[in-house]
Amino acid sequence: MFSPETNKFFRELSPDEMRQLREAAREMAFASNQPIFLQGDPGDGIYFVKNGLVQISIMVGAGESKMLAKIAPGDLFGEMAMLDGDARSASATASEPTTVYFISRPDLLRLLDRAPRLAFALAGKISRRMRDFNDQYVREVFDAERMQLVGRFASSIMHDLKNPLSIIGISADMACMPDSTVESRQVDKARIRKQIERISNMVNEMMEFTRGSAGGFVPAQVDYKSFVEPLIEEIQQEVAPRSVKLQYVNRPPAAPVRIHPQRLSRVFQNLIANAADAMPGGGIVRLRFGETRREVVTEVEDTGKGIAPQILDRLFQAFAAYGKANGTGLGLCICKKIVEDHQGSIYGHNVPGGGALFGFRLPRASTEPASIQDTGRQT
Secondary structure, three states: OOOHHHOOOOOOOOHHHHHHHHHHOEEEEEOOOOEEEOOOOEOOEEEEEEEOOEEEEEEEEOOEEEEEEEEOOOOEEOHHHHHHOOEOOOEEEEOOOEEEEEEEHHHHHHHHHHOHHHHHHHHHHHHHHHHHHHHHHHHHHHHHHHHHHHHHHHHHHHHHHHHHHHHHHHHHHHHOOOOOOHHHHHHHHHHHHHHHHHHHHHHHHHHHHHHOOOOOOOOEEEEHHHHHHHHHHHHHHHHHHHOEEEEEOOOOOOOEEEEOHHHHHHHHHHHHHHHHHOOOOOEEEEEEEEEOOOEEEEEEEEOOOOOOHHHHHHOOOOOOOOOOOOOOOHHHHHHHHHHHHOOOEEEEEEOOOOOEEEEEEEEEOOOOOOOHHHOOOOO
16 A cells, blocks of 8 residues: 555655645546546645555547557656646546545745655656557557558459459359350460469569568579560450550560560569559550660550659558559559569659659670679669
């Protein structure tokens, strides 16, 4: 049980000051769940718990209360409003039958004038209390952001899986039609297998993204033109139902590059899917290519409204998105990771007259066998 004489806050008081404290302290009893003061009440004094337990809570929404702390015997509460004279910023309720000592603001201020060490002890207690509240707030914010991150990550996965799942469903329906031929079923079977492989690659890419590491892969030396053109033809079939047309400004160069074909395919798929999303009524995606002695350049330009100014400076950050009902920006973040794993670079900006352009640079392959780690980057 707490008494003023044994409390650390008052141990420096002289006998006369202790007498004044006992005279000023008023004992008050509260039943379980009975309010001691409410949020918004005047800050007319400070409380010390003699016995029982007090819960401090704050209203955070319509009818929603959030507990901030539990005050045990010997501890104080109500000090903030008492010191600054403002209204109570939280409510105090007896969690069980509780007895407290109440010292009014004028009486406490007189004691503080006469006992500087008491003021110092009280300031230290307030500082510790604020640190505790800050630590609790930080933990709760991190927990809330972690849950929000999980939700946005799940949303991104579903968005990316929508197209291949749709193709699998259509192909399965066509293969099961009574008048389907053996040849058409074989085509549908190959299309389904291709999309299942694509989903598997997506899942692997997501797992790699969450691990935060580049991961090891063995690159293959390929002819860039031979890699790109069949891929573009495949993607064209996917976006055609959305009235989106892929148009070559010039053909990809027949340049040697060392790549992981499945992973680099994801970059094309993401960039073109984003371009299609930016043109809900249909439009044209222009594909432009270039090459130098050291690198191959690929650009994807759409005829949409362009990149929102709000995200221009954080395009390739995880979950950077604006105005997209089904997107989160994770696709661009993954594109950046894939391109950089190939020792390349990626960029994006608006183009005059509307539309957005995304491009990436990849190093040309050396004529001598080399691992991807040995390939130089264009600067």
